[in-house]
Amino acid sequence: MTAPELEGPVSMTDIVESGEPSAPAVRRARPVRLAGVCALVGAIVAVAVLLVAGWRAMPVNRYEVLVFLDAEATAEQRETIRVALNDLPYKQNARPRTKAESRAEVKKLYAAAGDSLPETASPESVAESLMVRTSGRAFDCSPLAAVTGLPGVANLLVNEYRKGRHLSSIAC
Amino acid sequence: MIDLADSPEPEAPSPPRPHRLVLVAGLSLMAGAGAAVAVLLFTGWRPTPIHQYEVTVVLKVETTVEQRNEISVALENIVPGDGVRLVTREETFEQLRTAWESRNRDLPDSVTPATMREQLKISTSGRSLDCGSLDVLQDDTRVDDLLVSRVNGDNGQKAWIVC
Known part of the structure; x- marks a missing residue:
C-alpha cells in the first residue's frame, strides 16, 4: 500500500x-x-x-513638551517660539501655560521630592512656559533642536507619562 | 457515473500524498508565524534599541569613605553595569577649574578640592532604565544628587533622564 x-x-x-x-x-x-x-x-x-532581533513590548506613552521662557523674552520671541513649536510634527498645537499653572507644576515637583516650595518662588519668579502634548512609543529629541536654540528659550523638558503615571523626564 | 464524480468518498480514505503534506506543513508554518507577528504588533511589540546609560550619584560633601563604599555597593546591586567608578574631589575640582578657565575666569579661592562633592558613576546598557529602582538612592540622605544620562542606541542622541 x-x-x-x-x-x-x-x-x-x-x-x-x-x-x-x-x-x-x-x-x-x-x-x-x-x-x-x-x-x-x-x-x-x-x-x-x-x-x-530586539523586539520588545513598547507601550504608547504620553509626552508633554515644556518650553520654559526667559523672563525677558519679548512678545515677538514668544510668537516665534510658539510658531516653531506648532511646526513640530505633533498633532496638537502649543498652548501657553500661565505663571500660576507653572507654579503649581513646580510645587508638585518639589512635593514629589519631599520638599516644600522655597519662599523665594513667588508666582512672578516662576518662568512662563509653553506646552505641547504628543504620544508615541519613544520620544525623538531631534525635532526639538528647532526650538532649543531660539532666543527667549530658557529651558526645555519632556515629561513622560504611561497610563497617567509620570515615568521620567527627558532633557534633550 | 454521476455518483463517482460527485462524491468525495472514494478519494478521502486514501492517504494524502507526501507532497501535499509538505505543502500543508509549509503553509501552516507561515500562517502560524504570520499570526504570531500580527499578534505581537497589535500588542505593541516593536524593535527596541539598546541604549547606553550612565548613572551618576553625587554624594554630599560630608560623606565618609565608609558611607561612600556602602552606597557604591548599593549602586552596583541596583544597576547591572561594569563596576562603579569613583570621581574624586580632586577630579571634580579639576573639571570645574577647566570649565571656568575656558570662560577665562579664575576660581574663587574659597573653592578648593575639599569643598567638592565625590561622585560615583556606573555605566550600563539596556532597552530601558527603571527609574523606580533608583528611588532607594534618591531617598538616601547621604546622596545629594542623582543624574542619569542616556545615549540613544538608535541615533546616538544624548539626553538626560530626570528620574
Missing part, C-alpha cells in the same frame, strides 16, 4: 497512532494535526526570531 510513504513527514503522528488501526477517519485527521503542529512551530519560531 501507500502507507510507508507517509512515515517521513508524519512520523510523530504515526508513533502516537501506531496502536490504532489505520481507519480512514484517522488518516483524514493527520493533515489537520500536522497543520496545527506546524502553525505552532511557526509561531514559536517567529516570536523567537523577533526577540533575538
Whole structure:
C-alpha cells in the first residue's frame, strides 16, 4: 500500500497512532494535526526570531513638551517660539501655560521630592512656559533642536507619562 | 457515473500524498508565524534599541569613605553595569577649574578640592532604565544628587533622564 510513504513527514503522528488501526477517519485527521503542529512551530519560531532581533513590548506613552521662557523674552520671541513649536510634527498645537499653572507644576515637583516650595518662588519668579502634548512609543529629541536654540528659550523638558503615571523626564 | 464524480468518498480514505503534506506543513508554518507577528504588533511589540546609560550619584560633601563604599555597593546591586567608578574631589575640582578657565575666569579661592562633592558613576546598557529602582538612592540622605544620562542606541542622541 501507500502507507510507508507517509512515515517521513508524519512520523510523530504515526508513533502516537501506531496502536490504532489505520481507519480512514484517522488518516483524514493527520493533515489537520500536522497543520496545527506546524502553525505552532511557526509561531514559536517567529516570536523567537523577533526577540533575538530586539523586539520588545513598547507601550504608547504620553509626552508633554515644556518650553520654559526667559523672563525677558519679548512678545515677538514668544510668537516665534510658539510658531516653531506648532511646526513640530505633533498633532496638537502649543498652548501657553500661565505663571500660576507653572507654579503649581513646580510645587508638585518639589512635593514629589519631599520638599516644600522655597519662599523665594513667588508666582512672578516662576518662568512662563509653553506646552505641547504628543504620544508615541519613544520620544525623538531631534525635532526639538528647532526650538532649543531660539532666543527667549530658557529651558526645555519632556515629561513622560504611561497610563497617567509620570515615568521620567527627558532633557534633550 | 454521476455518483463517482460527485462524491468525495472514494478519494478521502486514501492517504494524502507526501507532497501535499509538505505543502500543508509549509503553509501552516507561515500562517502560524504570520499570526504570531500580527499578534505581537497589535500588542505593541516593536524593535527596541539598546541604549547606553550612565548613572551618576553625587554624594554630599560630608560623606565618609565608609558611607561612600556602602552606597557604591548599593549602586552596583541596583544597576547591572561594569563596576562603579569613583570621581574624586580632586577630579571634580579639576573639571570645574577647566570649565571656568575656558570662560577665562579664575576660581574663587574659597573653592578648593575639599569643598567638592565625590561622585560615583556606573555605566550600563539596556532597552530601558527603571527609574523606580533608583528611588532607594534618591531617598538616601547621604546622596545629594542623582543624574542619569542616556545615549540613544538608535541615533546616538544624548539626553538626560530626570528620574
